[in-house]
Amino acid sequence: xxxxxxxxxxxxxxxxxxxxxxxxxxxxxxxxxxxxxxxxxxxxxxxxxxxxxxxxxxxxxxxxxxxxxxxxxxxxxxxxxxxxxxxxxxxxx
Amino acid sequence: xxxxxxxxxxxxxxxxxxxxxxxxxxxxxxxxxxxxxxxxxxxxxxxxxxxxxxxxxxxxxxxxxxxxxxxxxxxxxxxxxxxxxxxxxxxxxxxxxxxxxxxxxxxxxxxxxxxxxxxxxxxxxxxxxxxxxxxxxxxxxxxxxxxxxxxxxxxxxxxxxxxxxxxxxxxxxxxxxxxxxxxxxxxxxxxxxxxxxxxxxxxxxxxxxxxxxxxxxxxxxxxxxxxxxxxxxxxxxxxxxxxxxxxxxxxxxxxxxxxxxxxxxxxxxxxxxxxxxxxxxxxxxxxxxxxxxxxxxxxxxxxxxxxxxxxxxxxxxxxxxxxxxxxxxxxxxxxxxxxxxxxxxxxxxxxxxxxxxxxxxxxxxxxxxxxxxxxxxxxxxxxxxxxxxxxxxxxxxxxxxxxxxxxxxxxxxxxxxxxxxxxxxxxxxxxxxxxxxxxxxxxxxxxxxxxxxxxxxxxxxxxxxxxxxxxxxxxxxxx
Numbered sequence: 001x002x003x004x005x006x007x008x009x010x011x012x013x014x015x016x017x018x019x020x021x022x023x024x025x026x027x028x029x030x031x032x033x034x035x036x037x038x039x040x041x042x043x044x045x046x047x048x049x050x051x052x053x054x055x056x057x058x059x060x061x062x063x064x065x066x067x068x069x070x071x072x073x074x075x076x077x078x079x080x081x082x083x084x085x086x087x088x089x090x091x092x093x
Numbered sequence: 094x095x096x097x098x099x100x101x102x103x104x105x106x107x108x109x110x111x112x113x114x115x116x117x118x119x120x121x122x123x124x125x126x127x128x129x130x131x132x133x134x135x136x137x138x139x140x141x142x143x144x145x146x147x148x149x150x151x152x153x154x155x156x157x158x159x160x161x162x163x164x165x166x167x168x169x170x171x172x173x174x175x176x177x178x179x180x181x182x183x184x185x186x187x188x189x190x191x192x193x194x195x196x197x198x199x200x201x202x203x204x205x206x207x208x209x210x211x212x213x214x215x216x217x218x219x220x221x222x223x224x225x226x227x228x229x230x231x232x233x234x235x236x237x238x239x240x241x242x243x244x245x246x247x248x249x250x251x252x253x254x255x256x257x258x259x260x261x262x263x264x265x266x267x268x269x270x271x272x273x274x275x276x277x278x279x280x281x282x283x284x285x286x287x288x289x290x291x292x293x294x295x296x297x298x299x300x301x302x303x304x305x306x307x308x309x310x311x312x313x314x315x316x317x318x319x320x321x322x323x324x325x326x327x328x329x330x331x332x333x334x335x336x337x338x339x340x341x342x343x344x345x346x347x348x349x350x351x352x353x354x355x356x357x358x359x360x361x362x363x364x365x366x367x368x369x370x371x372x373x374x375x376x377x378x379x380x381x382x383x384x385x386x387x388x389x390x391x392x393x394x395x396x397x398x399x400x401x402x403x404x405x406x407x408x409x410x411x412x413x414x415x416x417x418x419x420x421x422x423x424x425x426x427x428x429x430x431x432x433x434x435x436x437x438x439x440x441x442x443x444x445x446x447x448x449x450x451x452x453x454x455x456x457x458x459x460x461x462x463x464x465x466x467x468x469x470x471x472x473x474x475x476x477x478x479x480x481x482x483x484x485x486x487x488x489x490x491x492x493x494x495x496x497x498x499x500x501x502x503x504x505x506x507x508x509x510x511x512x513x514x515x516x517x518x519x520x521x522x523x524x525x526x527x528x529x530x531x532x533x534x535x536x537x538x539x540x541x542x543x544x545x546x547x548x549x550x551x552x553x554x555x556x557x558x559x560x561x562x563x564x565x566x567x568x569x570x571x572x
Binding site: 009013014015052053055057058059060061062063064065066067068069070072075076078083084085086087088089090091092 | 114115116121122123129130131132134135136139141147148149150151152153170172177178179180181186223224225235236237238239240241366368371372373375376377378379
């Protein structure tokens with residue numbers, strides 16, 4: 001069971017500030033999601049190796065080459081705040 | 094008994110080695126050090142929605158090579174995982190790393206007769222750099238500036254077993270690991286520039302205890318000197334706590350090189366909860382024996398083998414160690430051996446005049462004008478008796494400075510050795526007859542005066558006299 005405390009913990013790790021109302025709401029929603037997924041526990045997985053992917057594809061790699069498809073200016077356009085070519089972010093507390 | 098001696102120190106190290114690739118581990122941006130901020134970025138590095146990382150093959154090759162050099166097992170299968178943490182140095186909100194299936198498992202490294210176990214080595218991406226504006230240090234800043242050039246640089250994190258028992262052993266381990274990484278060409282090993290970074294896990298326990306004490310992890314150590322200082326400080330701090338009946342807290346501590354102390358980075362309530370899970374954007378790696386064999390075939394001579402070979406050529410352990418420690422010098426020396434020069438004479442130059450020159454001028458051997466071929470020619474001139482050792486020691490400095498070859502200097506300055514007996518006899522005769530007092534003293538038993546006569550002859554001949562012939566002639570004339 002997900003508790004309000006779990007939600008507070010996860011929110012803190014994600015640097016999210018939640019209102020009391022939101023905490024209640026997300027506790028219920030996350031709980032429902034987990035419960036839904038829990039149905040899979042009923043499947044007998046004896047002898048089945050854990051897998052990280054549904055596709056049977058391995059070794060997808062590229063050669064070690066430097067390629068730039070965008071300029072710095074194009075990439076910085078989306079920065080909410082910029083200073084002297086740096087991304088400017090709130091003070092790290 | 095001193096308090097310190099009652100305790101056993103246990104040290105394990107986590108070394109992050111930046112792999113020397115051209116591009117990043119999952120993105121095609123460049124990896125050069127010191128470029129203008131945010132010029133080595135791409136949508137992948139910025140964590141834009143919808144982008145996909147693609148693994149750099151060279152990174153895998155380098156990790157396999159490193160694993161082989163450390164006698165690790167390369168599992169036939171490994172995968173990548175997401176390590177979640179929210180900090181602006183990685184815009185995605187997670188770092189791609191390897192959690193439970195690393196690329197290298199086990200292994201070891203030997204330092205001065207002691208074997209240090211390697212637990213594992215895994216691949217991950219480096220984070221960007223934060224510049225804290227507005228004030229000095231994190232606490233006083235008003236905001237932070239982010240440079241993501243380094244974000245995504247490939248790192249191989251090499252984790253040791255807690256096998257080290259002193260700061261000296263820890264230093265020796267990092268030095269040898271750095272040597273290996275540099276010789277196999279996967280990492281610059283520059284602690285100051287951060288291409289090699291080191292975190293130390295340290296605990297203390299009473300001697301004879303069977304259980305390790307609680308450990309603290311020390312970060313921000315960026316030189317061999319601060320590594321040792323940080324460990325020494327931390328040992329003292331922990332022993333003091335234990336002696337006072339207090340407990341060591343498991344935590345991450347930051348080394349402050351200016352203050353010479355470690356301090357707590359984050360409290361227990363802020364302890365990291367990384368919530369690892371398999372990276373869905375990257376497919377697993379399957380590494381075949383064939384792939385491993387291909388990499389193994391490229392393995393150069395490792396530092397330990399090089400030291401052993403040098404010692405078999407007649408170098409003492411100290412000299413062999415010094416040469417191997419400086420890869421440039423070792424490769425230079427290898428070339429000299431290959432060209433067939435006398436090893437002892439060559440090493441005397443390398444460890445003597447050349448080492449002194451490099452130290453004074455703060456240069457690496459490749460930054461001088463001296464080539465292996467030129468040094469070999471000089472050594473051969475001495476071996477053949479064309480010039481004396483002393484003349485050689487004088488002209489080596491000219492060769493280092495302007496790249497002239499030895500025979501040119503010898504010819505131009507008329508420095509060739511006088512081995513002709515007739516010519517030398519004349520000089521010896523002159524010295525003997527102009528120092529009758531010393532001759533008498535010598536003859537009456539003050540045999541240590543022999544050196545005086547040799548010196549006078551050498552001086553008279555401007556260092557060109559063949560010392561062996563001079564010795565023979567003097568003996569003939571005086572005895």
